Amino acid sequence: MSREDDRQASAERPSDPTLLTDGGTSELATVAELAKRRGFFFQTAESYGGVGGLVTYGPQGSALKRNIEDRWRDRFVTRAGNMELSAPDVMPEPVFEASGHLDGFDDMIVECPECETAHRADHLVEDSSEHEDAEALGIEQIGELIGELEIACPDCGTALAGESVDEFNLMFGTDIGPGSSQPGYLRPETAQGIFTEFPRLKEYARGKLPFGVAQIGDAYRNEIAPRRGLIRVRAFTQAELEQFIDPEEDEPAIEAVADVELPLYTAPAQADEGGQETYTVRKAVEEGVIESAWIAYYLGLARDWYEAIGIDMDRFRYRQHKAGERAHYAADCWDAETELDGEWVEVTGFAYRSDYDLTNHAAATGDGFTVFKQYDEPKTVERPGVDPDMSTLGPEFGGDASAVADALASLAASEPDAFTGDTVTVEIGGDSATVATDVANFAVETVTETGEHITPHVVEPSFGIGRLFYSVLVHSYETDEVDGEERTYLSVPAELAPTFACVVPLVSNEPALVEQAEQIRDQLRDAGLEVAYDESGAIGRRYRRQDEIGTPVCVTVDHESIEEEPTSVTVRDRDTTAQARVPVTELRDCLLALRAGTSFSDLLDRDAVTPV
C-alpha cells in the first residue's frame, strides 16, 4: 500500500478506537511512522533487537522536547517565582522505604487459571485467615497458604491451589558502590529528589511558606507491559512542581486565573456516566467541585499553558480521580488528559499530597522537615514538667533510671494530676516503678512560645513530558491539499518548532543564489535561530520536507533577491503556504517576531513586508 493509500484508509476509518487497532492506519501509527522517519523518536538500540519501553529522541525530537521543557520552566519556575533543582536519578533504598514506594511496588499476584483474573495474593490470604500483614510472609509461604486455606478465585470460584505466585516489582534496583551493602533504586518519580532535600530547601526559602520547588528529569518504572510508543515507557521525563504551603493560611493567587474555563470530568459524572462540564476556576472552587483552591489554581494556570504548546483544547479534559484510584499519598487528585486515537491519556497529575511525604521522611531521618511558624503574638503557656533527681533514681533503678525519667516526663505532659499525691507510678516495659513525688521534682513552668513547627502540605502538578510531546505531535499533525497534491504538516507553535526556519536557494545550479542563501543562513544562525539549509531537489519538495517536521517558515533566495536593491527574500508560511517578500535588512527582526508569537498575517502589516 502506498503512503497515499495509507492516509486515505486512515481518513475513512470510523472513529471507533477498537477498529483502529491493526497498527497500520491509526493516528498514532501514522505519527509514529513520521516520527521514526524524520527523527522525532524511535526505539532504543534497535541494532540489538530493541528494548521494550525505552525510546530515544532523535534530532528533531530532542529539540522539540527541550523546547517544551523550556516553556514549562518559563511558566512554572521563572514566571511563578519558584526554585528549581536537579537531583540524581539513583537514590538509596531508605528513601523509597520512607516514601512508600518500595511497599507499593512489590505486589504479589496470583492468576486464576480459569478466568485469568489476577489477584493480590497477599490480600486473599489476609481475607481468609488471621494474617494481617501477609505481604511480609514472602512468595513461597503465600503460595503454600493459598493451598492450605483452599482459597478460591473471588470472581469465578476456581481453586487457586498450586497456581504460581508472582512478584511484580516496578522499581529498577541497583547497587550503589561495590558490593551489595547499599542497595539503591532508580527513582520512580522525580518528586522524592525534592522532598529529601526539604531541610536545605527551606533554608533557601528563608523558612517562609509558601514556596515551590521544581525539577525536570527522568524517572524509571520497570513496567510490566510497555505500550503504544511514548505512552507507557520504562524511562520517561517528568516535570514536577512541589508547592509547599501552610494548609491553614496560604491561599493561591486564584484571581489571576479565576476566569479560565476548565473542562472538568468529575468523579460523580464518571460514576453516573455523565459527561464533562465547563467551569471557570472561580465557579469550580465556589461550588466545591474542586476541593482544593490550590489544585484549582494550577488547573487554571496549566490549561492556558497546554493551549500555548499546541494541545488541541477540543481533545483535552481534566478528570477527577475516583475514590479508589488515588495514589497512596494523594488526598485529592485530578488528571489532565489528552485524547489520542480515541483514548484518553493522562499527561499530568495534579495531586494534593498533604504532609504525607515530609512526615515520612522526618520519621525516617529525624531531620527537620518542618518550618517554624511564628505566632502573631508570642503565647504564654503553662507547661507541666519534671526535673527528676537522678542521684536518687540511679541507685534505685540502675539501668532503667533514664527510662523512668523519660516516663515521668511524658506522664507530666499528659497527666499532670498524677503528681498531686506523695508518690507517682509509671510503667517501664512490663514493670511499674514508684517514685516519691518530690524526687520527680514536678513543677508547672510558665514559658513563652513565639511560634510552632508545622509540616507543610504539598500540592503537586506532575507533568509527563513524553506524553505531552506525543500529544503535541498528534494534535498538530495536519494534512491539506496544495495544487492538487496532498500535503502533510505539523502545525506546532513557532516557539516550539524544533527547526525554526529553512533557507533555500530557489535553484541550486546558480552559484550566486547559493552563495547568498548560505550567507543568510549564517546570519540567522548568528541571531540564535535554529536554521536548516536545503538545496537538494525541486523547491516544492524542499518545502514539503520542512512542512513535515513543522518548520514554521522557509526563506527563499530567488533572482529578484539578488538583482534588485535592496536585496530581499521571500518568507513562506508553513500553515498557509502564503509568501511575503522581506528585505534582507528586516529579515532577522521579522523572523524573531514570528518566533516570539507574531502571526504571519500580522507580519504582512509591516511596511517593509510585501505579500507575494
Next chain:
RNA sequence: GUGCCGUUGGUCCAGUGGUAGGACAUUAGCUUCCCAAGCUAAUAGCCCGGGUUCGAUUCCCGGACGGCACACCA
C-alpha cells in the same frame, strides 16, 4: 505475566526450501524562476539463537521486539 497476530532496504509493503522485488525516501549528476515534476545512476534489507535439510529469509522450537485483548499501572 497469559493469549492471539506479526517482524523483509531509511519508510511502507510484495515474495520464495536454491539468499529477494516494488513504491516512496535518500545521495550524485542533468534539469528546474516558487510548492513532493522529469531523466540517468548510486546507496541500502530477510530480528536473534537452535533444529530439520545437501541447502532455511521461507518449515519447526525457543528468545527478543512490536500490535491488540486480559491483568497491572504512584
